[in-house]
Amino acid sequence: MPRHLARLLLLLCLLAPPLPGAAAPPVPLIDAPVIVLDQGEVEMLRDPSRDLSLEQVRAALAQGDFRPLIGNLGEGYVPDALWLHLTLFREPGQPSRWWLEVMPPYLDRIDLYHLEPPGQVDHRRAGDSLPQTAKEENYRGALFKLDLSPGRQELYLRLRTSSTLAAVLKLWQPAAFADQARASYLVYGAYFSLIFTVLLFNGVNWLVTRRPVFLAYSGYLASNGLQWLAITGLLGEYLLPTAPQLANLALGLSLSLAAAMAYVFYAMVLELKRFHPYLYRITQAGVLISLATAVATPFGYYQAFAPWLLLTGVAALGLMPWPIQRLWRSGDLWARLLALAYLSYGMLVATNILGALGALPFSDWISHVGMASNLFHLLLLHFALLLHLRHVEADHAMALETAALARQEAEVAKAAGEEQARLLAMISHEIRTPIAVIDAATQSLELLDPSPPPNRGERYDRIRRAVNRIAVLVDLVVARVRTDVAQWHLAPGAVEPAALTTAALELLGEPQARRVTLDLQPDLAALDGDARMLRFALLNLLDNACKYSPDGSPVRVEVRAAADAGRPGIAWRVRDLGPGIPPGMEERIFEKYLRVSEASGKAGLGLGLYLARHIVERHGGWLRLRQRPGPGACFVCWLPQGVPAAEGAP
Numbered sequence: 185m186p187r188h189l190a191r192l193l194l195l196l197c198l199l200a201p202p203l204p205g206a207a208a209p210p211v212p213l214i215d216a217p218v219i220v221l222d223q224g225e226v227e228m229l230r231d232p233s234r235d236l237s238l239e240q241v242r243a244a245l246a247q248g249d250f251r252p253l254i255g256n257l258g259e260g261y262v263p264d265a266l267w268l269h270l271t272l273f274r275e276p277g278q279p280s281r282w283w284l285e286v287m288p289p290y291l292d293r294i295d296l297y298h299l300e301p302p303g304q305v306d307h308r309r310a311g312d313s314l315p316q317t318a319k320e321e322n323y324r325g326a327l328f329k330l331d332l333s334p335g336r337q338e339l340y341l342r343l344r345t346s347s348t349l350a351a352v353l354k355l356w357q358p359a360a361f362a363d364q365a366r367a368s369y370l371v372y373g374a375y376f377s378l379i380f381t382v383l384l385f386n387g388v389n390w391l392v393t394r395r396p397v398f399l400a401y402s403g404y405l406a407s408n409g410l411q412w413l414a415i416t417g418l419l420g421e422y423l424l425p426t427a428p429q430l431a432n433l434a435l436g437l438s439l440s441l442a443a444a445m446a447y448v449f450y451a452m453v454l455e456l457k458r459f460h461p462y463l464y465r466i467t468q469a470g471v472l473i474s475l476a477t478a479v480a481t482p483f484g485y486y487q488a489f490a491p492w493l494l495l496t497g498v499a500a501l502g503l504m505p506w507p508i509q510r511l512w513r514s515g516d517l518w519a520r521l522l523a524l525a526y527l528s529y530g531m532l533v534a535t536n537i538l539g540a541l542g543a544l545p546f547s548d549w550i551s552h553v554g555m556a557s558n559l560f561h562l563l564l565l566h567f568a569l570l571l572h573l574r575h576v577e578a579d580h581a582m583a584l585e586t587a588a589l590a591r592q593e594a595e596v597a598k599a600a601g602e603e604q605a606r607l608l609a610m611i612s613h614e615i616r617t618p619i620a621v622i623d624a625a626t627q628s629l630e631l632l633d634p635s636p637p638p639n640r641g642e643r644y645d646r647i648r649r650a651v652n653r654i655a656v657l658v659d660l661v662v663a664r665v666r667t668d669v670a671q672w673h674l675a676p677g678a679v680e681p682a683a684l685t686t687a688a689l690e691l692l693g694e695p696q697a698r699r700v701t702l703d704l705q706p707d708l709a710a711l712d713g714d715a716r717m718l719r720f721a722l723l724n725l726l727d728n729a730c731k732y733s734p735d736g737s738p739v740r741v742e743v744r745a746a747a748d749a750g751r752p753g754i755a756w757r758v759r760d761l762g763p764g765i766p767p768g769m770e771e772r773i774f775e776k777y778l779r780v781s782e783a784s785g786k787a788g789l790g791l792g793l794y795l796a797r798h799i800v801e802r803h804g805g806w807l808r809l810r811q812r813p814g815p816g817a818c819f820v821c822w823l824p825q826g827v828p829a830a831e832g833a834p
């Protein structure tokens with residue numbers, strides 16, 4: 185049945201079978217090195233019962249039940265016996281010794297009945313069920329040595345096989361046969377040496393790299409190599425000369441395993457699971473059928489399973505265009521070579537399979553294309569791998585270069601940053617001296633001015649505030665340069681929450697401070713901390729609230745005693761009516777250098793919140809954004825009471 189399916193597949197059903205009844209003419213034995221019997225000289229009769237005798241078959245021939253065989257025999261996987269008949273005619277003076285070769289070598293049993301002119305029957309046997317020693321000639325295939333007297337010679341051949349029922353018949357002159365046999369052994373020797381070498385190479389590759397793809401390819405080459413050793417009869421001739429049944433079994437087993445390994449290997453190299461999941465499922469089905477065939481073979485069911493195994497193979501190969509197109513489109517030379525390797529492999533193997541199924545005319549050529557397919561992927565695949573390796577190496581070199589460049593750039597940036605920090609530290613140090621001078625001079629002036637008019641006193645005050653703010657700004661500049669808060673030196677002491685808040689507001693200065701409404705709980709207890717640092721953190725929150733909300737809009741600051749997880753402390757809540765922080769950015773705004781797009785247009789470095797949070801955390805507290813309905817942002821800063829601030833590294 186599968187054979188017919190395969191025929192349908194190729195629409196070969198259009199080919200009508202030859203008409204029965206026409207008797208084939210005798211084959212004249214001319215003086216040629218070889219006579220190929222594929223021009224209709226042979227007639228055939230199928231014997232589904234498998235028990236027709238020679239007499240019954242001769243009677244069937246007389247009744248015209250035989251039909252001419254056009255081309256070679258290729259009946260697919262059928263359990264029937266098959267009879268062939270041919271007549272030879274030898275003129276006196278023409279060569280008398282002819283060797284009849286019946287290929288392929290995996291035919292199990294071949295019976296030759298040579299009807300000698302005086303009416304005797306010479307019956308001989310060949311086929312791979314015979315031990316090598318029982319063969320007429322120590323040859324991998326089936327050979328009958330004929331010594332023909334002049335006149336008509338009638339030959340009947342009965343064929344049986346547990347594999348595909350196919351046959352190519354040739355009559356050789358002995359010398360010509362010896363020449364072609366030598367040549368074929370040479371070619372096979374070279375072929376199997378190559379397979380063996382590549383198999384070793386991939387085996388070692390697997391041992392070294394432990395990459396499964398090398399193991400799959402080695403497995404494929406080993407089983408496929410064994411399969412072809414069995415198909416060509418070399419396994420029986422050289423490795424198992426006295427165990428023909430074992431050689432026969434090895435054929436079915438190795439073919440099934442080679443199919444399974446081919447599925448696994450190509451699924452890996454073509455990345456079917458990732459790119460073509462449906463094709464991957466077909467390969468999984470293929471592996472299952474292959475393994476089922478392997479299991480069924482020792483029980484004598486190879487012939488029943490093999491057609492399904494081969495049809496699944498044809499179906500999987502029929503879907504080749506998808507992976508091939510993907511590889512080709514990638515534009516990489518290695519991927520294109522891989523595509524070509526797969527294409528040539530697929531086409532040749534499909535041809536071989538269709539020949540075995542009887543859907544394509546059987547021939548020497550078609551029985552060997554499967555072997556040839558290996559040569560293509562052997563070469564192309566390794567070129568592809570080589571190119572891929574070079575590709576990967578180039579990528580690797582490029583990545584190393586990029587990394588080196590990035591390192592270099594980072595070093596330059598770091599050096600520039602350090603230089604800038606040094607410069608700023610120097611400038612701020614230099615600025616502190618004139619600030620101290622101004623401060624001292626203002627105080628002296630105030631002292632020298634015992635009863636200043638009211639507006640002058642206020643002016644002294646403004647000068648002092650301005651000087652103070654400049655001092656904090658200098659601290660801020662230095663702090664922003666040194667963003668590694670863990671390295672800051674803390675000067676702990678008692679900090680009054682009310683004083684801290686008013687000092688920060690004072691530093692905020694006019695007109696911003698006028699926008700702030702302060703809601704301060706009275707009698708708040710002092711906490712331990714570095715007043716200068718905390719003032720800086722609070723000033724940042726106030727500064728942001730004023731900076732990111734519309735000019736003149738109110739900013740509200742609440743200061744309350746608040747416990748956190750049972751620990752007493754003070755909470756500052758700073759609210760504004762600006763655009764607020766977009767959802768999802770609540771934590772990110774505390775990252776170094778992060779600025780929300782709304783901040784564009786406002787001066788800033790994206791460091792204020794980062795530094796403020798670190799200062800608060802070093803005091804054992806926390807600083808968070810609290811999202812709430814309505815406009816604006818609300819930042820909450822909580823500091824514990826009774827926990828001395830950690831001393832910074834000197």
Ligand code: ADP
Nearest residue numbers: 728732773779780783788789790791792793817
């Ligand atoms: P800077 O203000 O220097 O940009 P910050 O670290 O203080 O850096 O703030 C980080 C970002 O958080 C700001 O760029 C701004 O986008 C956003 N942000 C901070 N406070 C507010 C606020 N009160 N309202 C709206 N956005 C704010």
